[in-house]
Amino acid sequence: MRAAANCGRGGNSLSGVILSAPAVFLLFLFLIVPILGTIYFSFFTYQVMRPDNILFNGFRNYQKLFRDRNFWAALRNSVYFTLLVVPFQCALALGLALLVHSRRRGVSIFRTMYFSPQLTSMVVIAILWVILYNSNASTGLINALLQHFHIGPIDFLNDPKTAMNSIIFMSAWQGAGYQMMIFLAGLNGIPAEQYEAASADGANRLEQFWYITLPGLKNTIKYVFMITLIQAMKLFTQPYIMTKGGPQNRTKTLVYFIYEQGFQKGNFGYACSVAAIFFLIVVTMSLLVKKLTRTN
Template sequence: MTKKSFSTQQLSGYLMTGPAVILLMAFLIIPIILTIYFSFFTYQVMRPDNIIFSGLKNYSKLFKDKNFWQGLQNTVYFTLLVVPFQTSLALALAVLVSARKKGVSVFRTMYFSPQVTSMVVIAILWIILYNSNPSSGLINALLVKLGMKPINFLNDPKTAMNAIIFMSAWQGAGYQMMIFLAGLNGIPSDQYEAASVDGANKVQQFLFITLPGLANTIKYVLMITLIQAMKLFTQPYIMTHGGPQNRTKTLVYYIYEQGFQKGNFGYACAVAAIFFFIVVGLSMIVKKLTKTN
């Protein structure tokens, strides 16, 4: 009877996890394997009948490709700046809207609304905001009124990526804010009450109660923000088309350009394979650095 019951439970477990495993295999595991496989071939999308095994030729070409290194540099630059900026912004917003006061739910909705809006729509909106013409661009109109010169945000190599970083942090902070709110709700309120009785001010309570209480949440947010940042594509594709001077062309953008615009499918797979191992490696490093002793 016990054996039969165990078999039934085991079968139920397989039936419930089966669809998730199938989807994982179909949309993640198999594509990764095929990407690595095709990276060893010279494969033109327009000529699928002409697939030639080329060994490590694509990888040899890749490491000599200055556009690949430029894309990697742009991706790393974006990640190093947007991850701490977006995480800090999300934490600040979570602390601000964590108070149980009348009307605070409205602000939570406002801060989270960019997250549920299409990135394409957000990008087009910020193109208008970043317009270099003060009569059309809201930000430059404000700068001119303050006595400053207008800034060509998206067409200047010095400012284009920074403009995308600011917009991306604004758009994505709402999601991390909700995660931090869940973490804040898990911190016992009596800790704050005891600290207040002992004379601790708000800053001290934040440093010695809030931050330690959110340690695991912060690690999780850093990890998911890092992975999301490495996949940057839509913003430069819509806002700058990888320019100016390739300063916003990321690795994902370069993979798209090689595979779908130029038809170099095998070479695009090689870049994608290297990109995959870079993301996995960075994720493991961050996990190691944030591991609790």
């Protein structure tokens, strides 16, 4: 009997290994290998236009990187974008989820409409917002509206003071729909009896939100904050389509800087060193946030 049970457990273990092998292989092939390859090539001088001239240079790429003002500017832009867009987008998504969760008339239509940007290519959305941000009031809808209040015109994407903030607003609008659905799932997991009991005890809406909704969404907020943080640090498409990293490099992010060095200038080895540092920054930030939000 015991031998049969051990045989059954062994068979289950073997089946688990066989079933998980394709996923593990793909994970290794498309995640682990590129990471290791990036770290490896970061120690070489590798010009894409001269693939036969690959020279080992030790830590010279990293030495150059830490002296490169463009790298520090790109890092500063990425951090600035992340610090502003993450709380703004999370707060917007939570507010939308609360509105949708209220079960008012027509809410299902609103939910579908606000989630629709997630189903549209970011390239298309970026082009649309370039038109909306146009400084010409006759073609730019936003400046046309501001003109009625005798404001502007504002050159949103070509002014160093407004370019990154314009991208932040557009990105929060585009991404909040996805986080809204996650918050909505969390709200549906809070028992309605808690609100009924709090209402019977005389708690108002604000007190119910503070003492019931927020504690009930604690794990959901942590998850949404983490994924929004990682996505924010990977910002690329919006600056690439809308500003090309300008004006005055104010919207050039780390990922854009990697693309510029590797694909536009052909400095593949140097781009790999920037990518390795970028990977280290994102992992460190993720671990730090996880530690700070760890449930006691």
